[in-house]
Amino acid sequence: MEKRKTRDAFGDEILELGKENPDIYVIDIDIGKSCKTTEFKKQLPDQYVNVGIAEQNGCGVAAGLATTGKIPFVATYAVFGSMRMAEQIRQMVCYPHLNVKIACSHGGLTPADDGATHQGVEDMGVMRSLPGMTVIMPADYYATRKLVRAAAKYEGPVYLRFTRDDVPVIYSEDEEFEIGKAKKILEGKDISIIANGDTVAIAMEAAQSLAAEGISVKLFDMHTIKPIDKEAVMECINETGKIITVEDHSIFNGLGSAVSEIVAEAGRGVVRRIGINDKFGQSAPYHRLLEIYGITKENIINYAKELLK
Amino acid sequence: MNDFTINELKEKAKELRKTALTMIHEARSGHPGGAFSAAELISVLYFKELRIDPQNPKWEDRDRFVLSKGHVCPILYSALIHRGYLPYETIHRLRKEGSPFQGHPDMKKCPGLDISSGSLGQGLSVAVGMALGGKRDKKDYRVFALVGDGECQEGQIWEAAETAAKYKLDNLVVFVDDNGLQCDGPCSEIMPNRDIAAKFREFGFNTFTIDGHKVEEIVAVLDMIRGRKDGIPTCVVMKTVKGKGVSYMENVAEWHGKAPNDAEFELAMAELEGGRQ
Numbered sequence: 001m002e003k004r005k006t007r008d009a010f011g012d013e014i015l016e017l018g019k020e021n022p023d024i025y026v027i028d029i030d031i032g033k034s035c036k037t038t039e040f041k042k043q044l045p046d047q048y049v050n051v052g053i054a055e056q057n058g059c060g061v062a063a064g065l066a067t068t069g070k071i072p073f074v075a076t077y078a079v080f081g082s083m084r085m086a087e088q089i090r091q092m093v094c095y096p097h098l099n100v101k102i103a104c105s106h107g108g109l110t111p112a113d114d115g116a117t118h119q120g121v122e123d124m125g126v127m128r129s130l131p132g133m134t135v136i137m138p139a140d141y142y143a144t145r146k147l148v149r150a151a152a153k154y155e156g157p158v159y160l161r162f163t164r165d166d167v168p169v170i171y172s173e174d175e176e177f178e179i180g181k182a183k184k185i186l187e188g189k190d191i192s193i194i195a196n197g198d199t200v201a202i203a204m205e206a207a208q209s210l211a212a213e214g215i216s217v218k219l220f221d222m223h224t225i226k227p228i229d230k231e232a233v234m235e236c237i238n239e240t241g242k243i244i245t246v247e248d249h250s251i252f253n254g255l256g257s258a259v260s261e262i263v264a265e266a267g268r269g270v271v272r273r274i275g276i277n278d279k280f281g282q283s284a285p286y287h288r289l290l291e292i293y294g295i296t297k298e299n300i301i302n303y304a305k306e307l308l309k
Numbered sequence: 310m311n312d313f314t315i316n317e318l319k320e321k322a323k324e325l326r327k328t329a330l331t332m333i334h335e336a337r338s339g340h341p342g343g344a345f346s347a348a349e350l351i352s353v354l355y356f357k358e359l360r361i362d363p364q365n366p367k368w369e370d371r372d373r374f375v376l377s378k379g380h381v382c383p384i385l386y387s388a389l390i391h392r393g394y395l396p397y398e399t400i401h402r403l404r405k406e407g408s409p410f411q412g413h414p415d416m417k418k419c420p421g422l423d424i425s426s427g428s429l430g431q432g433l434s435v436a437v438g439m440a441l442g443g444k445r446d447k448k449d450y451r452v453f454a455l456v457g458d459g460e461c462q463e464g465q466i467w468e469a470a471e472t473a474a475k476y477k478l479d480n481l482v483v484f485v486d487d488n489g490l491q492c493d494g495p496c497s498e499i500m501p502n503r504d505i506a507a508k509f510r511e512f513g514f515n516t517f518t519i520d521g522h523k524v525e526e527i528v529a530v531l532d533m534i535r536g537r538k539d540g541i542p543t544c545v546v547m548k549t550v551k552g553k554g555v556s557y558m559e560n561v562a563e564w565h566g567k568a569p570n571d572a573e574f575e576l577a578m579a580e581l582e583g584g585r586q
Contacts, residue, residue: 046445047445049441049476051468051472052468054465054468054472056430056431056434056464056468057434057437057465057468057469057472059434060431060432060433060435060437060438060465060469061435061437061438061472062438063424063434063435063438064424064434064435064436064437064438064439064441064442065438065439065441065442066438067373067423067424067435067438067439068446069369070442072438087428088431088434088465091425091426091427091428091431092424092425092431092434095415095425096416096417097417
């Protein structure tokens with residue numbers, strides 16, 4: 001299976017968007033190389049700003065630019081973009097509902113060898129709490145390109161989360177994506193899996209194994225956790241009643257929580273959340289971290305069997 | 310730009326103080342101290358210097374004003390009323406439900422505000438973004454920001470300052486309201502600011518230090534820097550008195566964020582009318 005990095009997709013798409021529209025800006029915070037904005041800087045210097053290692057200021061500058069009609073994408077790591085500048089995003093972006101995009105690479109445990117300080121596993125939860133913020137994590141290269149484009153077109157604050165490593169390409173180049181509309185990857189009747197980001201590919205493997213054992217899985221890629229696709233979750237509740245959520249994120253306040261809220265309000269259905277359970281990350285190869293924190297195909301299969309008992 | 314005389318601008322500052330205090334008194338809460346230390350600046354900006362059109366608050370080529378020390382917004386709201394952005398009756402709406410005059414500025418609710426503000430330390434970065442946007446668009450509008458001396462304790466102020474210098478934002482003017490007091494007491498005790506003008510100079514600004522209650526001095530410095538194209542942002546440190554114009558408020562930290570009772574209000578209005586200097 002072909003594998004590509006979602007952060008590369010961001011770099012490629014933002015460059016294209018920038019060439020099409022001179023109002024598209026990139027605000028770098030000294031990690032442009034990692035966030036893949038180097039080409040943008042080189043080709044579109046008049047639409048490029050680097051504020052140095054000063055996230056809070058970077059967010060404010062982006063807000064100011066947005067008031068003049070620019071569409072700034074602030075590029076940094078998820079851990080800094082969601083937390084070092086959380087209050088700036090709240091006060092200067094979300095409160096006035098300005099057209100600023102926070103585009104973060106290295107989401108979840110993916111900066112694996114860097115250890116806990118660089119692994120943003122709470123970011124989507126923090127961002128989901130902010131009024132008017134849209135929160136997106138695409139699953140592969142093409143999904144990222146389409147959703148970055150959709151975010152640029154959407155008028156208002158958006159938090160986008162990409163990752164460090166190559167991930168399997170699961171969509172075709174011409175697949176269309178809409179903010180807030182989940183992608184149904186598999187139709188099934190026994191159990192539902194809702195995943196996002198890099199874990200969608202893991203969920204697909206689990207579904208394949210379950211299918212081999214005669215268990216039919218409905219699988220959604222919930223690339224937008226806010227606004228969440230309530231209809232998709234209701235379909236899971238109504239048609240399977242049993243849902244497993246999978247995310248490379250804390251099980252608090254992210255995808256698992258968002259799905260659970262809908263299930264609780266529906267008053268029926270059962271959820272099992274796979275993700276990081278109130279822990280910090282650590283240094284290890286990424287595949288080992290997924291094992292350590294239980295974000296694995298095996299765990300999905302075990303939960304599915306337990307729920308179907 | 311309007312042709313108000315120095316004396317008229319002084320009268321306007323007096324009017325702004327009275328309007329602001331009336332609002333704060335009626336709201337039973339607000340921040341008179343820092344509002345009064347900034348009154349002359351707001352008068353000069355809104356009645357003389359700013360290129361604005363109250364009929365067209367979102368005019369693309371307007372000058373921008375960022376009230377980074379957002380808690381002193383009653384003085385800005387007063388200017389917006391007196392310039393006709395909002396009807397005079399809005400004076401009764403400060404901090405009321407559904408009001409354009411929120412406790413801290415909300416650009417979505419109030420015409421004439423270029424940004425929402427109130428969380429200290431963040432406005433200068435936004436002003437830098439506005440000024441940078443203007444430069445890149447080759448527009449000739451300017452951006453004015455007002456920050457407090459206590460607010461300069463926020464690290465983000467200095468991140469913004471170095472960005473202004475890096476991007477050669479000679480269309481940016483930062484005023485520091487150096488009234489020497491913050492919420493908990495004198496800045497010199499809470500967290501000494503050292504020499505604010507020297508700090509901005511080191512961060513790459515043209516700096517001026519003036520008496521922020523002398524309209525002549527504010528006008529003179531603005532006349533001096535208007536049209537400058539030297540690639541250097543400007544910082545004007547205004548030596549001011551917190552609570553200026555009301556005897557019992559002057560230099561009293563307690564009046565940072567407190568509304569006067571009825572008796573105090575009457576006394577303050579009489580003193581302001583009398584033009585206590």
